[in-house]
Amino acid sequence: DAGVTQSPTHLIKTRGQQVTLRCSPKSGHDTVSWYQQALGQGPQFIFQYYEEEERQRGNFPDRFSGHQFPNYSSELNVNALLLGDSALYLCASSLGTPRYEQYFGPGTRLTVT
Amino acid sequence: GQQVMQIPQYQHVQEGEDFTTYCNSSTTLSNIQWYKQRPGGHPVFLIQLVKSGEVKKQKRLTFQFGEAKKNSSLHITATQTTDVGTYFCAGRDTGTASKLTFGTGTRLQVTL
Numbered sequence: 001d002a003g004v005t006q007s008p009t010h011l012i013k014t015r016g017q018q019v020t021l022r023c024s025p026k027s028g029h030d031t032v033s034w035y036q037q038a039l040g041q042g043p044q045f046i047f048q049y050y051e052e053e054e055r056q057r058g059n060f061p062d063r064f065s066g067h068q069f070p071n072y073s074s075e076l077n078v079n080a081l082l083l084g085d086s087a088l089y090l091c092a093s094s095l096g097t098p099r100y101e102q103y104f105g106p107g108t109r110l111t112v113t
Numbered sequence: 114g115q116q117v118m119q120i121p122q123y124q125h126v127q128e129g130e131d132f133t134t135y136c137n138s139s140t141t142l143s144n145i146q147w148y149k150q151r152p153g154g155h156p157v158f159l160i161q162l163v164k165s166g167e168v169k170k171q172k173r174l175t176f177q178f179g180e181a182k183k184n185s186s187l188h189i190t191a192t193q194t195t196d197v198g199t200y201f202c203a204g205r206d207t208g209t210a211s212k213l214t215f216g217t218g219t220r221l222q223v224t225l
Contacts, residue, residue: 033213042201042215043156056211059114090155101146101158102213 002027004093004105012111013081021076021108025093031055032074033102034066035090043090049074050096078110086112115140115206117216125222132189134219136202143207145178145185150218151198159187192223 005024013019025032031050035043045058049068068074072093078085088109092102116139126132136145144163148156160169162178162185169176175188185202202216 033211035215042203042218045212045214048211050211058212092156101161103158104148104155106155 004091004103006089006091006105006108008108009106010109010111012113014113015081015083017081018077018079019081019110021078021089021091021110022073023076023091023093023105024073025091026103029093029095029103030072031094031096032068032072033092033094034074034076035092036060036085037088037090037107039087046076081112083112086110115204115214117202117204117214119200119202119216119219121219122217123220123222125224126192128194128223128225129191132192132196132221134187134200134202134221136185136187136204136216138183138204138206138214140183140206142182142204145182145202145204146213147176147185147187148201148203148215149198150201154198156201189221192221194223194225196221197223 004026007022033048034046037043046060046064047057048055052068063079065077088107090107091105094100094102119136146161147159149159150156160176165182166180167178173190177186199218199220201218203213
């Protein structure tokens, strides 16, 4: 039973560029949440997708957008990259209601130069 | 907005000593979860607490949820080197059902 997978593992981009990160949830899970984790800090909630719609959003600008596909996989897109966007981007999956535990993927390390 | 703070920020103990991290939310929580993140790794779910005053145990780990559902603690008895990592609490505000707000984390270092 595969856990949460994310791709790519590492990514280096230049300021102003756009990036797409991908996530496949744990088998049987239908909800995907995205987090940004800066070095030495806790994960910050970006948004959550359920039934292909954004259910809730954290305090992130519109440069951050996402999508969920019918197979429950998800993408995180970031436009007009800033140096401050450099972080570990974590995807977490869960089943339905947010009362349940989340399973995190290994993350994508994004470096913006 | 909701803030979740943890203390201490860092603790260094010798193997066999006990360890406690405290978590405080600025708002009332519907539930609280605890995660462990090893260096270079990703957060791994430990437990969820839902009821006011709830206490749960997992071997050497004891988790408590405060009566007012605004604070929580994690206590590790007789630490081992395998306990090394950063412990995060994460709470769901009663008004924002889907959003999980992570605490600032407590980094635990255990030496022989």
